[in-house]
Amino acid sequence: MTPERLQYLFDRYISQEADEEEERELMDVVLQKQYQPALLAILQDHVKNTPPSAEPSNAAEKAMVAFLRADRRQKKAATGRRRRLWSAAAACIVLVLATAAFFKQQRMHIPAKELLVADVPAGHSGAVLTLGNGKQIVLDAAGNGELAEQGNTLIRKSGDVVSYVSSTGENRPVEYNTMTTPKGRQMSLVLADGSKVWLNAASSIRFPSAFTGDVRKVEVTGEVYFEVAHANDPQRKRRIPFIVAANGTTVVVLGTHFNINAYTDEPNITTTLLEGAVNVRKGSRQVHLSPGQQSVLTPDGQLTVNPHPNTEEIMAWKEGYFHFESTPLVTVLRQFSRWYDIDIVFQGKVPEEKFFAIVKCSNSLSTVLKVLQTTNVKFTIEEGANNTTGRKLIIK
Structure with a gap:
């Protein structure tokens, strides 16, 4: 089937204009592994370009959810199973677009007024830069331009990017700086060698003001994405x-794009490779990654390779989205906690629901919480003192 035919069938189904034969053709394609990349690309393009005022029909909701559910399914399905797939998608799972109007107010588990009173805004650009001499610069409030000088490097800010640029003059000692993003903040950094770094919320990177010697080394916590620049040693050729x-692991790189997730509240430490090649080490153990693979370090010290991670889901944070595919509730809420700077409190047993959703990170908390609304999960938002700190999302 051609990409044009896939797009046609998708558009017909979304607009509720597909006849019975076209619906059957689309459902058959959804369950075929070879078409999944194209279908997901169509889905993601549709989600990102849907106008904020749009309220998709039940048919559109079913179609998009089914595409997500079909991704990475490897077993062939019978006709009866196809029917169960679509009915389960309609009954249990919701795909949230970037709008509060996506769902009708009466379907919420809690009144809209209660959410509006205690709503939490989305996170934004910002971080704290700690220089080698201990001085701290709050980047949220810093204007564009030159911020400081460390060794032979000028530190400049432009928008949400801080850059380290080599300067001329007398050689000065290299100093180590640390950039830290609190909860609810993200920031980008260009190191002195030209490598680009993106920090997710509640993350940090410690790095030199300039790279000297035969190795370039940084230390990170939380979640950080790298695009490493090539650097050559002319003497050693x-x-x-x-x-x-990162939290006990070592990633050795020659020039590549990769994501490290080393949050202490996540069960595993993962490194996901998009381009190039890396070796990931933990003590005497080591694995080699090729593009599209992921290393997984478990709490008991096992270091393995996941050959088929969901890179779209992993990298969504950098593109400004939450992206969940069969994601457990506790994992979803950990991401919300970091981005909205809110504590999660479970009253009673932790629900076992899993979620499928694509949601813009720019939405307020009340909008993204619509991910929970078609389940039995009930929740409230509780403000802290002075309506600024100690906010809690209580799951009942």
């Missing part, structure tokens, strides 16, 4: 390796 230390 080799590339200078780039090393990332």
Whole structure:
């Protein structure tokens, strides 16, 4: 089937104009692994370009959810199973677009007024930069332009990017700086060698003001995405390796794009490779990653390779989205906690629901919580003192 035919069938179904034969053709395609990348691309494009005022029909909701559910399904399905797939999608799962109008107010588990009173705004650009001399610069409030000088490097800010640029003059000692994003903040950084770094909420990176010697090394916590620049050693006629230390793991890089998730509240430490090649080490154990693979370090010290991680879901944070595909509730809420700077409190047993959703991170908390609304999960938002700190999302 051609990409044009897939797009046609999708558009016909979304607009509720598809006849019975076209619906059957689309459902058959959804369950075929070879078409999943194209279907997901169509889905993601549709989600990102849907006007904020749109309220999709039940048919559109079913179609998009089914596409998500079909992704990475490897078993062939019978006709009866196809029917169960679509009915389960309609009954149990919701795909949330970037709008509060996506769902009707009466379907919420809690009154809209209660959410509006205690709503929490989305996070935004910002971080704290700690210089080698201990001085701290709050980047949220800092204007564009030159911020400071460290060694032979000028530190400049432009929008949500901080850059380290080599300057001329007398050689000065290299100093180590740390950029930290609190909960509800993200920031980008260009290191002195030209490598680009993106920090997710509640993350940090410690790095030198300039790279000298035969290795480039940084230390990170939380979640950080790298696009590493090539650097050559002319004397040894080799590339200078780039090393990332993250919560006991070491990632050795020659030049590549990859994401590290080393949050202490996540069960595993993962490194996901998009381009290039890396070696991931933990003590005497080591694995080699090729593009599209992921290393997984479990709490008991096992280091393995996941050959088929969902890179769209993993990298959604960098593109400004929450992206969940069969994601457990506790994992969803950990992401919400970091981005909205809110504590999660469970009253009673932790629900076992899993979720499928694509939601813009720019939405307020009340909008993204619509991910929970078609389940039995009930929740309230409780403000802290002075309506600024100690906010809690209580799951009942």
